Amino acid sequence: MERQTLTAYLSDLLMVDRIKDYCPNGLQVEGRAEINRIVTGVTASQALIDTAIEQQADTLLVHHGYFWRGEAPAIVGMKKRRIAQLLKHDINLLAYHLPLDVHPQFGNNAQLAQLMGWQVDASAEPNDPACALLLGHCQATSGEQLAAQLAERLQRPLTCQVTQPTPITKLAWCSGGGQGYIDQAAALGVDAFITGEVSEQTIHSAREQGLHFFAAGHHATERYGAKALGEHLAQRFGVNVQFIDIDNPA
Incomplete structure (x- = not known):
């Protein structure tokens, strides 16, 4: 061609x-x-x-x-x-x-959801075609179970995780270096936020807002x-x- x-x-x-x-x-x-x-x-x-x-x-x-x-x-x-x-x-x-x-079919975020079996509900900013933060849900699970699923399906240990005692059903995720979205994810009322990387302040945000957080690797996601x-x-x-x-x- x-x-x-x-x-x-x-x-x-x-x-x-x-x-x-x-x-x-x-x-x-x-x-x-x-x-x-x-x-x-x-x-x-x-x-x-x-x-x-x-x-x-x-x-x-x-x-x-x-x-x-x-x-x-x-x-x-x-x-x-x-x-x-x-x-x-x-x-x-x-x-x-x-x-x-951000592509709804071939994008990294859509493909990560498909790999993990998550249901995509919406973009966090539906009027912004460049918004990489997706919202969705999964079958109710614990933080430890979701961490194990991520490690198994991505075939590598997680870079970082913060787990809470509450169950997970509502998710937000952004592949790669999306840790800066954590406060926006928390404000949207999700139970867990998944991305590729972690910064020092990300951990405090997750702990203080009661949010499950998983950094699964920039490359891996x-x-x-x-x-x-x-x-x-x-x-x-x-x-x-x-x-x-x-x-x-x-």
Whole structure:
């Protein structure tokens, strides 16, 4: 398929033009015009680039790409090495950050809910297409049981947990680095808040507001959006797509 066909399709599917982000979404590094083999992954690290080269991919599709707002603009060091390899092997880099967090079907949050068997009820801010905080519910469970379910299904121990004596039925969650949503989640009356990372103040907020809190890993909670999107592209366009998980304990 043609690169332009793919980028136009993804831009429309992921509603890129409606979402304000702090990095460019879409084609970040231009490679071959004809796309036949796509590797998907979470972050465009050197290890993922090297694997894409080994797999003879012409396109790398990730959640975490390059050119973040506020970073040094010079293409030197690690950034230079990564981009040099993409250019040398004529590999397209496609990256979708917030659009791949919030998509109702292929987004990281929607896919996390599907993996965990949670029912999605609403976005915390339904009029904001970039809002990554979802609200939902699950079968009544304890904090200890939910922690065990997260560890089992994400296949890793939790980074952090704060459990309360109250049962859990109402949930809020945000994949990745969403710990800043904790006070908003508490104000919405949920029993538990699940995200990928934790900050020092997050623990105090959870304890003092009687909220179950779980930090299940930034990478672990964001493995599933790019994978699901790639599987959709393979079915939709008949291209070869392979998800590569470069493990990251964070």
